[in-house]
Amino acid sequence: MNLSDYKGILVFAEQRDGVIQTVGLELIGKAKELAGVLNVPVTAALIGYNVAGLAKTLVEYGADKVVVVDQARLEVYDTEAYTQVFKAIIDAKKPEIVLFGATTLGRDLAPRVSSRMATGLTADCTKLEISEETKGLEMTRPAFGGNLMATIVCPDHRPQMSTVRPGVMQKAPRVEGREGEIENFSVSLDTSKMKVKVVQIVKETANKIDISEAKILVSGGRGIGSADNFAALEAVAKEIGATVSASRAAVDAGYIEHDRQVGQTGKTVRPDIYFACGISGAIQHVAGMEESEYIVAINKDKDAPIFNVADLGIVGDANKIAPLLAEELKKAKDAK
Numbered sequence: 001m002n003l004s005d006y007k008g009i010l011v012f013a014e015q016r017d018g019v020i021q022t023v024g025l026e027l028i029g030k031a032k033e034l035a036g037v038l039n040v041p042v043t044a045a046l047i048g049y050n051v052a053g054l055a056k057t058l059v060e061y062g063a064d065k066v067v068v069v070d071q072a073r074l075e076v077y078d079t080e081a082y083t084q085v086f087k088a089i090i091d092a093k094k095p096e097i098v099l100f101g102a103t104t105l106g107r108d109l110a111p112r113v114s115s116r117m118a119t120g121l122t123a124d125c126t127k128l129e130i131s132e133e134t135k136g137l138e139m140t141r142p143a144f145g146g147n148l149m150a151t152i153v154c155p156d157h158r159p160q161m162s163t164v165r166p167g168v169m170q171k172a173p174r175v176e177g178r179e180g181e182i183e184n185f186s187v188s189l190d191t192s193k194m195k196v197k198v199v200q201i202v203k204e205t206a207n208k209i210d211i212s213e214a215k216i217l218v219s220g221g222r223g224i225g226s227a228d229n230f231a232a233l234e235a236v237a238k239e240i241g242a243t244v245s246a247s248r249a250a251v252d253a254g255y256i257e258h259d260r261q262v263g264q265t266g267k268t269v270r271p272d273i274y275f276a277c278g279i280s281g282a283i284q285h286v287a288g289m290e291e292s293e294y295i296v297a298i299n300k301d302k303d304a305p306i307f308n309v310a311d312l313g314i315v316g317d318a319n320k321i322a323p324l325l326a327e328e329l330k331k332a333k334d335a336k
Helices: 022-038 052-060 079-093 104-117 227-239 248-252 318-335
Strands: 009-012 042-048 065-070 097-101 121-125 127-130 137-143 148-152 160-164 181-184 216-220 243-246 273-277 294-299 312-315
Touching: 009 022, 009 079, 009 104, 022 042, 022 052, 022 097, 022 127, 022 160, 042 052, 042 079, 052 065, 052 181, 065 079, 079 104, 097 104, 104 121, 104 160, 121 137, 137 160, 216 227, 227 243, 227 318, 243 248, 273 318, 294 318
Parallel strands: 009 042, 009 097, 042 065, 065 181, 097 160, 121 160, 216 243, 216 273, 273 294, 294 312
Antiparallel strands: 127 137, 137 148
């Protein structure tokens, strides 16, 4: 393999039901930063059916080029079909770096593609950097339960591939009217290898909360004590227009569902305000919320590690203090 044949960064711009997923825009933003160091272009891969109209949005968020594969067979995600398409794009464009969002879809697709390309894949990265010495991609991810961070490199194979969790990177500001190249890319699918047929799609009707999009989060930990007390947190959150989230300890205890979990085994969040109620501040949790704009910590233990990252710390019982705090915030909000 001649490594010099591979140039540029390719981002999987995931879309679902014709809506670009935020993680794709976040990865384009990070790719632009990496591309600035390497002096190479950023290309977004847009795959689906009747999705060509989304290409301009990807350009406005920073993609220099968008490769669009628009076919009826790609309307519903199929692992084999998308793998064939993505391999064809890599074979034609030869990017040195390929980035996927660590979503349900991305985690299914990325390993298949890396296997077909006979290259490595680093999953769930929290940091991506270009090595000053080798100009290779340094991919950092938590290891051993988050107790240490491992930086992984792929020196002998291309492309260098990684998945990144939603919310870890920041999307670049949208530039209306930004110009870029949009290419309609043709791929002939080998349907004989497509063994799965989607008969029916049943969508969950429950109103799922995406905590990574919330502006204010009221997060509870083991110190909240029970599911009933979490219900009280919901009332507090409602008063200030916030969303309730939780630490892993609270989720494992059954106080709240997993889709509300913040941390290395949950979601990474960047709200304007993050209330950490009864959360000790384990490194695994802090890694998922330390980029919050303003952090308020409430804990009985004055030596709790959460106070090390908090902008405001309150020592006391979160179950008593949180409602009082919400009441005062509501008064301040109503007074404006």
